[in-house]
Amino acid sequence: MNHPLASYEKVVGAPAIQQLQGLGVRLANLRVTHVNSTREGGGVAEILEWMIPLMCELGIDARWEVLQGTSDFFRVTKAIHNGLQGFPVAIKKHDWDIYQDVNLHNFQRLQPVLEASDLVIIHDPQPAPLLGLCRRRSGPWIWRAHIDISRPFQPVWKEIRPVVQQFDASIFSMAQFAQLLPHRQFVIAPSIDPLSEKNMNLSAKELEAVGSEFSLDPARPVLVQVSRFDKFKDPLGVIKAYRLIRKAMPVQLVLAGGGATDDPEGQEVLDEVFDNAEHDPDIHVHLLPANAHRTVNALQRLADIIIQKSTREGFGLTVTEGLWKGKPVIGGDAGGIRLQVINHHTGFLANTPEGAAHRIRYLLHHREKMLAMGKAGREFVRENFLLTRHLSNYLTLLLVVFRKNSDRTIFV
Amino acid sequence: MNQFEIKDCTLLTRMSGLPPALNLRELRDRITRCRQSVLYHHFCETLLTPQFDYPDYRNDFAVWVKHQIDDNVLAERLGILDPYSFASLEDLRLLLLELIDEHLGELPYTPSAHVGHEFYFMEATTVAFDTGKRINRPEELYDAVIKMTPGSLYFHFFEARWRPPIGMDDFSAWLQTLTEPSVNVVKAFQSIDFSFFTLSEIKKEILAALSKAK
Numbered sequence: 001m002n003h004p005l006a007s008y009e010k011v012v013g014a015p016a017i018q019q020l021q022g023l024g025v026r027l028a029n030l031r032v033t034h035v036n037s038t039r040e041g042g043g044v045a046e047i048l049e050w051m052i053p054l055m056c057e058l059g060i061d062a063r064w065e066v067l068q069g070t071s072d073f074f075r076v077t078k079a080i081h082n083g084l085q086g087f088p089v090a091i092k093k094h095d096w097d098i099y100q101d102v103n104l105h106n107f108q109r110l111q112p113v114l115e116a117s118d119l120v121i122i123h124d125p126q127p128a129p130l131l132g133l134c135r136r137r138s139g140p141w142i143w144r145a146h147i148d149i150s151r152p153f154q155p156v157w158k159e160i161r162p163v164v165q166q167f168d169a170s171i172f173s174m175a176q177f178a179q180l181l182p183h184r185q186f187v188i189a190p191s192i193d194p195l196s197e198k199n200m201n202l203s204a205k206e207l208e209a210v211g212s213e214f215s216l217d218p219a220r221p222v223l224v225q226v227s228r229f230d231k232f233k234d235p236l237g238v239i240k241a242y243r244l245i246r247k248a249m250p251v252q253l254v255l256a257g258g259g260a261t262d263d264p265e266g267q268e269v270l271d272e273v274f275d276n277a278e279h280d281p282d283i284h285v286h287l288l289p290a291n292a293h294r295t296v297n298a299l300q301r302l303a304d305i306i307i308q309k310s311t312r313e314g315f316g317l318t319v320t321e322g323l324w325k326g327k328p329v330i331g332g333d334a335g336g337i338r339l340q341v342i343n344h345h346t347g348f349l350a351n352t353p354e355g356a357a358h359r360i361r362y363l364l365h366h367r368e369k370m371l372a373m374g375k376a377g378r379e380f381v382r383e384n385f386l387l388t389r390h391l392s393n394y395l396t397l398l399l400v401v402f403r404k405n406s407d408r409t410i411f412v
Numbered sequence: 413m414n415q416f417e418i419k420d421c422t423l424l425t426r427m428s429g430l431p432p433a434l435n436l437r438e439l440r441d442r443i444t445r446c447r448q449s450v451l452y453h454h455f456c457e458t459l460l461t462p463q464f465d466y467p468d469y470r471n472d473f474a475v476w477v478k479h480q481i482d483d484n485v486l487a488e489r490l491g492i493l494d495p496y497s498f499a500s501l502e503d504l505r506l507l508l509l510e511l512i513d514e515h516l517g518e519l520p521y522t523p524s525a526h527v528g529h530e531f532y533f534m535e536a537t538t539v540a541f542d543t544g545k546r547i548n549r550p551e552e553l554y555d556a557v558i559k560m561t562p563g564s565l566y567f568h569f570f571e572a573r574w575r576p577p578i579g580m581d582d583f584s585a586w587l588q589t590l591t592e593p594s595v596n597v598v599k600a601f602q603s604i605d606f607s608f609f610t611l612s613e614i615k616k617e618i619l620a621a622l623s624k625a626k
Contacts, residue, residue: 014559015559015560015561015564016561018543018561019420019422019561019563022420022541022543022544023422023539023541026541172427175427175432175532175534176528176530176532178427180429184426185426185427186424186425186426186427187425187426187427187534188424188425189462333528334528338528338529339463339464342464345464346464380464383462383612384462384463385462389462392422393422393424395422396422396423396424396537396539397424399539400424400537400539406449406535406537407537408449408452408535408536408537408538409421409537409538409539409540409571410537410538410539410540411540411541412539412540412541
């Protein structure tokens with residue numbers, strides 16, 4: 001469900017909304033097209049779900065197009081995705097052909113929209129070849145990389161680099177994720193929607209119902225990791241940490257996550273997690289449907305501590321969600337988690353299951369620290385990682401990207 | 413009477429093109445070569461970027477030196493630097509380099525960060541725009557400040573100091589142009605140790621100064 005801009009006033013205050021309107025006025029009727037590879041599941045789709053209607057409300061002619069791919073295409077793009085994040089993958093020539101062919105097929109469908117757009121924003125590598133296919137562009141094309149490509153698997157980067165370096169600019173979630181490219185590289189951190197089903201306030205009754213549905217004992221601490229079943233999220237490391245904590249404290253662990261239509265590896269990792277859980281009644285593993293936002297919200301709110309023990313991570317929006325719910329977060333020392341989990345302020349970074357177990361035990365014994373961290377984390381998110389700031393960055397980008405000069409201040 | 417035009421601004425950060433620094437020598441090298449806009453960003457614009465506001469140090473160099481290369485001595489020396497007290501960013505660069513050189517000379521090794529915790533050299537473009545709102549009389553300033561965005565506060569209270577009249581915030585500059593200048597308010601504004609506050613804290617400071625000067 002989308003919310004009008006005015007409804008965010010109670011969360012971020014009227015001035016922040018007026019600022020967006022002030023920027024929007026200067027961008028009226030600009031035709032902006034976003035292209036990504038999935039309508040649901042994963043952080044990118046969630047961002048576009050709120051961003052497009054809000055851009056439209058501000059007067060921008062914004063649209064969202066989604067690649068139509070085959071299962072083979074998504075297998076290949078998942079491998080590309082993993083390769084760009086540094087994981088060795090085998091992508092054959094035939095696979096690269098599939099990647100190109102599906103983009104060509106989609107281009108034939110999207111050509112009129114892409115050619116008529118004043119600005120096109122391509123999300124992640126899946127639709128990136130559309131740029132080379134679109135000869136009659138009306139304005140700049142920007143590549144938005146949501147993942148960490150700082151240490152890519154070279155054979156994959158060798159294929160992708162010539163594609164993405166043709167863009168007029170790129171956007172990364174953090175400076176640490178970027179590659180040196182011959183164009184302007186902007187940095188825009190992602191965000192969460194505080195009014196979405198995943199982040200809105202829930203009644204105590206609803207939380208109780210979800211707790212009971214998932215057989216959680218309200219008398220014992222709950223640790224929750226919400227994320228796709230993906231090896232980079234290290235669910236097995238989380239189970240190991242849980243076992244170390246269980247030696248001293250009667251905690252419960254929830255590993256819950258959705259699948260995404262562009263992630264065929266999920267089932268494999270999920271099977272491994274089930275095997276590793278060994279039918280322990282206090283390890284609750286749940287593959288949730290992509291639209292189980294309210295359940296995810298409830299699980300995060302039922303948690304005493306949120307875990308996100310990723311070994312590789314994009315920005316880590318599940319961390320942002322956990323902080324917004326006033327919970328301390330134990331995060332892997334990776335990607336955007338570093339930007340959000342500030343040791344002793346909003347949680348702790350951990351490099352190993354042992355480190356995670358140690359910090360969790362410390363926090364469970366120091367409830368006052370947990371409360372203080374939760375409070376600090378929520379305010380940190382309010383000021384920095386809500387969608388209003390994110391939207392403001394995008395509107396600023398739309399005002400900046402058409403100017404070739406790099407003046408420190410521009411008046412619009 | 414002159415009206416005060418309330419402006420707002422937003423920031424868009426971008427990579428500077430310089431390679432990141434993993435140790436203090438690399439940091440020094442990049443500081444020598446970076447554009448002034450990079451220095452400006454890490455000293456002044458950090459207030460507007462989505463990052464954790466460490467309460468102890470107000471510039472990115474000091475924060476990195478303290479938290480990533482774990483050098484408290486240099487962090488303290490860098491943390492006290494007030495960019496607004498320099499005649500130019502080149503002067504700031506010179507002192508910054510001098511402090512780092514002096515410290516490197518004191519050490520038998522080069523302090524280094526862990527891989528993945530490098531210092532990234534950034535710069536930004538500020539987009540400023542007129543909100544259409546006006547302040548007609550000094551008495552209206554308090555209510556106007558309450559409703560200002562962090563962007564407006566940054567533009568009028570911090571960024572203003574680099575514009576003529578150099579070193580002065582926009583509110584004070586406006587108040588001084590009035591036929592009956594609010595001397596007490598200007599004095600109160602000038603007594604705010606502004607470089608040690610976040611934007612939400614500075615709003616409270618400005619409001620407190622206005623209340624006190626009434």
